[in-house]
Amino acid sequence: MTTVTELLDAAEFRAVLGRYPTGVVVVAAMVDGRPEGLAVNSFTSVSLDPPLIAFCAAASSSTWPRLRRAGGFAITMLGADQEAACRTFAAKGADRFAAVPWSLTPAGHPVLDGAPAWLDVVPHTMQEAGDHELVLGRVTHLGAAPGGEPLVFFRGGFTGLAQREDGGGDTSASRRARSAGPRGLDAESPFFGVLSARLDAASR
Template sequence: MVPPAASSSPSPPIDGEVFRRVLSRFPTGVVAVTGVVDGEAAGFAVGSFMSVSLDPPLVAFGVARSSSTWPRIRPSGSFCVNVLSEEQEALCRTFAAKGSDRFRDVDWVPAPTGSPIIHGCLAWIDCELTDQHRAGDHDLVVGQVRDLGARDTSPGPLLFFARQFGGFRPLARTGS
């Protein structure tokens, strides 16, 4: 399919609420990006995470330029992405809140870079920071994977869809 020809007239501005509503129709997984700041665990919730490259193994996430946590983690040069399970909605809400003690009552172990691996997460991806690109009101952060691990898929992942949290269960396969 060929996209329509570009118009010479400027596009009307996109209403932020309409943008949010339309994009809420795309389900996203939820992760917690963690690191160590002055010997203390730090982290925040992210709904824009993706794999970028297999060779070399790269992942990326988007972080709001207004984040107060990422600028503190960034100088360490490493971070860990924790894929949250559907049982970790409360933890996700804590990691999304501003000014909270996010690691109070959270069990974790250090990844090889020292960044926290949160107990109960479905998977973890330990990374070295490679790039950060400005993207509007967010930054796109790219990391090279240094180590990773996963547990089985039960429970399922925490998803965000239509501005609500939920889980995922695969459909039963039929046939061969």
């Protein structure tokens, strides 16, 4: 059987896919009474009914097998000011929760404080996908903070949603670009609004 690496140059494949910007999340659970987690940028919403999300965990990860056994986990959506935390959770052998403030979700999973949003998730399906495991999870609880920009990963590095000409302050052009939003599209995804309403109704 012909493999992808025989058809495509792996470095070129990575470089091309790196031109697609992604957010970054931390997937975490309590394992043997201790918080454990890892950084993931292959995260996406999948379905509103049932409420499903997906992410991919590397088969080479030493942390994911332990999280997998926990039977559930939380997903922290990292903010633009949490790059240092992201690097910590991507490093091998680090005591990842030692240097970051965190708290527990209603389901008892650890999430990083100060993040734009978080989800409590239970596994729905898991399957081998090449050198990763594809995980579908069902959302059971969630929360979001007002405002705040996400941490964005693009072309091998971190960036923001808008270009800043003065190194930090907004330019009038960037403010107009963000307020106008993409043409023909809603400025906000309906995922959180609809999902939150459904979960709230189900809990009554």
